[in-house]
Amino acid sequence: MIEIRKANESHVEGISSVCTNAYWATYGETHSNEYIERVIKDYYNHERILGEVTESNCDWGGYFVAVEKGKVVGAGGGGMIDNRVGELFVLYLDPTRRNEGIGTKLLDIITQQQKEECGAEEQWVSVQKGNMRGIPFYEAKGFKFQHEKVPYENPTYIKWRYSRKI
Ligand SMILES: CC(C)(COP(=O)(O)OP(=O)(O)OC[C@H]1O[C@@H](n2cnc3c(N)ncnc32)[C@H](O)[C@@H]1OP(=O)(O)O)[C@@H](O)C(=O)NCCC(=O)NCCS
Structure with missing residues (x-):
């Protein structure tokens, strides 16, 4: 049986490992190893995740x-980016x-949290352009493509912004 719950300190290692493995599986063919390793080091290190499981507010839920069976098989999170926008x-x-x-x-x-605790009526997500492991999922959930965003620091890795009403 799979339990969906708010993470705590005991899940830090599992979150780090799921995000690291999924990041390689998702971007291994399209992104440089150097880029992937940097993202993983910056975002999925234990210290950062420990801070992120102990902090919870509307900016970061x-x-x-x-x-x-005690093993983390998935992880996610979000926050508000504007009034009524998660x-x-x-x-x-x-x-x-x-x-x-x-x-x-x-x-x-996550959607329920943003609606009930933070008043969200709209929800956004950034997906790597052409990420066919992510885009069909968001489209199945009613997200619609809005615009492209070219990151200033990494113009090669274009992001697509999607949103939906919630
Ligand atoms: C994106 C992701 C979180 C989706 O989770 P999931 O558990 O696989 O998705 P679900 O089983 O809940 O699927 C939900 C719906 O999306 C559809 N879907 C999901 N992935 C799909 C795909 N690759 N192609 C077609 N449809 C897909 C399913 O058919 C399902 O539709 P339904 O509800 O109408 O039956 C997961 O596949 C993943 O980790 N992908 C790689 C990482 C990634 O790209 N994350 C997003 C980064 S922004």
Whole structure:
């Protein structure tokens, strides 16, 4: 049975490992190893995640995790980016556990948090241009493509911005 819950200190290692593995699985073919390693080092290190599971407010609602037999198999989180506007900042699964509905459950709980606790009526997400492991999921959830964003520091890795009413 899979339990969806708010993450705490005991999930730090699992979140780090799921995000690291999913990041390689998602971007290994399209992004340089150097870039991937830097993102993983900056965002998915234990110290940072420990801070992110202990802090929770409307700007960052904390991590939610999908846990099976004590093992983290998925992780996600988001926050508000404007009045009534939420964003999904991160959503990753153990790459061997896709298409079982786990991503849906994590997105649902994050969406519920943003609506009920923070008054969100709209939700955004950034996806790497052409990420066919992510885009069909968001489209199935009613997200619509809005615009392209070329990151100043890494103009090669274009992001697509999607949004939906919630
Ligand atoms: C994106 C992700 C979190 C989705 O989670 P998931 O558990 O695999 O998705 P679900 O099983 O809940 O699927 C939900 C819906 O999306 C659809 N879907 C998901 N991935 C799809 C794909 N690659 N192609 C077509 N449809 C897809 C499913 O058919 C399902 O539709 P339905 O509800 O109408 O039946 C997960 O696949 C993942 O970790 N992908 C790689 C990492 C990534 O790209 N993350 C997003 C970064 S922004």
